Amino acid sequence: MNAWVQEFRKKRLDYGISQSKLSVALGISRQYLNQIEGGKAVPPDDTKKVMEEILERFNPEASLTLLFDYVKVRFPTTEVEWIIKEILKLNIDFMVHEDHAPNNYQESYVIGNIFIMASDDVEKGVLLELKGKGCRQYESFLEAQGRSWFDFFQACMSVKAVMKRLDxxxxxxxxxxxxxxxxxxxxxxxxxxxxxxxxxxxxxxxxxxxxxxxxxxxxxxxxxxxxxxxxxxxxxxxxxxxxxxxxxxxxxxxxxxxxxxxxxxxxxxxxxxxxxxxxxxxxxxxxxxxxxxxxxxxxxxxxxxxxxxxxxxxxxGENRGKLKLTTAPEPYTLDRTMNWIARQVAPTLKMVLGLDAIRETDLLNEMVEHAELTKKQKKILEQEKASIEEVILM
Incomplete structure (x- = not known):
């Protein structure tokens, strides 16, 4: 019996799949599968690859993962600082604050991909929006706080929050x-x-x-x-x-x-x-x-x-193990901004460097030296410098 057959049969047994069930998934007879596993029939290499892929679908360890990918919650209050501190348990000092927001909200607080919008109108209240990247970023904060999504949703429900969207x-x-x-x-x-x-x-x-x-x-x-x-x-x-x-x-x-x-x-x-x-x-x-x-x-x-x-x-659920909530914590990065700079800004900077070389000037360094960062840009630098322990509240 060759090594491929031994490995294939061992995996099938480890996954708890009978020859009858696997043969149906493969679209072949159980007798033919038995001949392959007994070394009496040798399938072509491309057939082996298909067999491996289909067998792996029954892998109880790695077949499926389940996670939150979009969370949008409205809190019936105008106390945005309280929501950030007591529900999200984040340090508002590290958030970018702006006097405008989408959806007719009056102001927003942002840290990376986590968006909180606030209004003086209690009907609109405070709106939290976490898209895919925001969910991954908030999972890193939850992990550091020793909390789970269950804890977070329980905290939301305790203040009669209203779920607007859940993916x-x-x-x-x-x-x-x-x-x-x-x-x-x-x-x-x-x-x-x-x-x-x-x-x-x-x-x-x-x-x-x-x-x-x-x-x-x-x-x-x-x-x-x-x-x-x-x-x-x-x-x-x-x-x-x-x-x-x-x-x-x-x-x-x-x-x-x-x-x-x-x-x-x-x-x-x-x-x-x-x-x-x-x-x-x-x-x-x-x-x-x-x-x-x-x-x-x-x-x-x-x-x-x-x-x-x-x-x-x-x-x-048939022929697979129990699924649990998967988390994939990711810290926020400026990759998206840097990619934008690479596409939109870098060519202009390169042109200025070329002009400096032609004219024997130092325009680029002079522009950078005299440039003034906005409050938002300074806050983003603070966010990049801060440790996760500084950003979260326990």
């Missing part, structure tokens, strides 16, 4: 899902759902709708209306990372991303359920199972009796 992301690390296949199933009615609409976009197609103005998300599937309180977005994360950062598709750890996007009442009920159960996986997949199920066509039966698709069954 939950499930990262598919091994290709359990296939966005093109699920798109086809939507088109062929191999999908039982409470949603009335779906939209799909091919790789590289420009998407224009509210916050989705992105180029290069890979194949993307929206299920449900973007105007409703709940909808689903699936897209090829590996392709997105290739377009944005040039990371080869086969080197990207996340293959696909499944996002459950909840607004207003749905977001509120989800957080309440989460705090009741204290089990994010149960909360999330109960919502998914309520709204959608992908099936395989069987014209000998009624559509309602068609079997759940094997990939989808694995995704929602």
């Amino acid at each position: 939950l992301a499930i990262n598919d690390m091994t290709g359990i899902l296939s966005v093109p296949e699920l798109t086809r199933k939507c088109q062929d009615r191999e999908c039982i759902t409470r949603f009335r609409t779906f939209k799909s976009y091919r790789s590289g197609e420009l998407i224009r709708n509210r916050e989705e103005d992105r180029l290069g998300m890979g194949n993307t599937l929206y299920i449900g209306s973007l105007k409703s309180d709940v909808y689903i977005c699936l897209y090829e994360k590996d392709y997105e990372q290739y377009i944005k950062f040039g990371i080869p598709v086969d080197e990207t750890p996340i293959k696909n991303r499944f996002e459950l996007r909840l607004k207003d009442d749905r977001a509120q009920h989800t957080v309440e359920d989460l705090l009741y159960r204290y089990d994010l996986e149960t909360t999330v997949f109960s919502i998914i199972n309520y709204y959608i199920r992908f099936i395989d066509r069987d014209d000998t039966k009624r559509r309602a009796d068609w079997k759940t698709n094997i990939r989808w069954a694995c995704f929602i």
Whole structure:
């Protein structure tokens, strides 16, 4: 028995998958799989690669990760400093303060990708917005505070905060899902759902709708209306990372991303359920199972009796380990600003350097020497210099 067969069989047994179940996923007979594992049949190299990829979908350790990817909360108070200190537990002295804000709010406090907007109108209250990077940054603060997302949401609910939006992301690390296949199933009615609409976009197609103005998300599937309180977005994360950062598709750890996007009442009920159960996986997949199920066509039966698709069954919990909340704390960096400088400012600076060389002058250094930083720029430098212990409050 060669090394590849031994490794493959050991993994299958470690993952607790029977030959019968795996052979169905592979699309081959159990007898043929048994012959391969017994060394009596030798599959081609490209078949071996496909077998490895499909087996890895059953890996209970690394197949899926679950995390918060967007949090928007409104606090019914005008006491913005109190919210920052007592709920977020951050030092307001390190925040950039501006006398304007989006959404008709009067002022804002910002630290990195964490945005807090305030108003004198108690109906508008204080609004906290954490997008993807903001969630990762706040996780680094939560970790340093010895708190969790559960603790944070409990603190929010204790002051009768209102959830405005909550995005939950499930990262598919091994290709359990296939966005093109699920798109086809939507088109062929191999999908039982409470949603009335779906939209799909091919790789590289420009998407224009509210916050989705992105180029290069890979194949993307929206299920449900973007105007409703709940909808689903699936897209090829590996392709997105290739377009944005040039990371080869086969080197990207996340293959696909499944996002459950909840607004207003749905977001509120989800957080309440989460705090009741204290089990994010149960909360999330109960919502998914309520709204959608992908099936395989069987014209000998009624559509309602068609079997759940094997990939989808694995995704929602069959043959995989228990999912827990994943955190990926990241400190805020000025990478985005530096990238903008590299694209927009650096060519002009290079031209000034060229002029200095031609004229034998020192214009660039003189401009930098006489430049005055704004209060915002000085505060950003303070943020960069501060340790996480200085920024958080215990």
